[in-house]
Amino acid sequence: FSKDFSRSRERIWDEMKFLFNDYLIAGERVLDLGCGNGRFYELFKRQNIDYIGVDISEKLIDIAKKRYPKVKFQKVDALNLAFPENFFDKVYSIAVLHHIPSQEFRKQFLKEIKRVLKPRGILILTVWNLWQKRKTKRLISKFILRKILGKSKLDFKDILMNWQKMENCYFHCFTKGELEKLITKAGFHLKRSGEILVGREVKKLPNSNFYIIAEK
Structure with a gap:
């Protein structure tokens, strides 16, 4: 399963890159929550940040470590993050939340993100628009x-x-309104939200993603 999932997660769509290029600031401590095989590290490393990537899958973490032996990757449960309060400047969660079953677990996921973010820290999150x-x-x-x-x-x-x-x-299957409501109910201040269409150059009907940028 992990190898198949990793192979399906090789490409970084150009349309997604603004979430990294426009918002990362050098010197920040950033959590890549649900980092999988580490594919987004290529975008993080350009910004000279203190990066930590975590995922629940030990096999995907092993793949990430083999790719980037000097980078901090850890197997961590997203519902019980092994970090202190007010620890990260930013948390990125790309295409993770829609895989978390039950409203209770999704609320706990966001509660943990809020806990480890510094005051006025930023959450950048995407889900698929199915x-x-x-x-x-x-x-x-x-x-x-x-x-x-x-x-x-x-x-x-x-x-x-x-x-x-x-x-x-x-x-x-999130709607944009449902996602926004969930984020604000979790205590975040919504800064920006929208839809990203990816794969225009290779598909007649590009894939759609909803994104959220929110402040603690």
């Missing part, structure tokens, strides 16, 4: 109907979907 494509819209409707009929234990807007070579991957 409502954009007709195929996933139909799948979302199917799971909503199963929920209404009492045939699914998943929450509303949760789906299981085959993705790349992986079967039954969990996703929560």
Whole structure:
């Protein structure tokens, strides 16, 4: 699973790079939460920051360490971060939150981010917009109907979907408004939000991502 997931996470879309180039400041301590195979380190290292990458998958962390032996990568549970309060200037979480099951766990995820951020620290977070494509819209409707009929234990807007070579991957299908509400309810001040379309040059219908920039 980890090798397949890592191979699916090689490319860094140009449309995403502004989240790094426009917001990182030299000398900051930055957490890459859900760093996977470390692919975003290429963008972080240009800014001369104090970087720490963490992920729940030991195998993905091993891949990241082999790529960048001198960089700090750790296996860490995102719901119980092994860092003190007010520790990071910025926390990045790219395409992670939609994989976290249940509202309770998503709230805990954001609570931990807020705890480890310094006062006025910045959270930069993205999730996939799974409502954009007709195929996933139909799948979302199917799971909503199963929920209404009492045939699914998943929450509303949760789906299981085959993705790349992986079967039954969990996703929560955020709307932009739902994401903004979740962030503000967690106690963050919303600074900016929007949609990023990636892959225009290789796909007829580019993939859509929602992004949030919020302050503690």
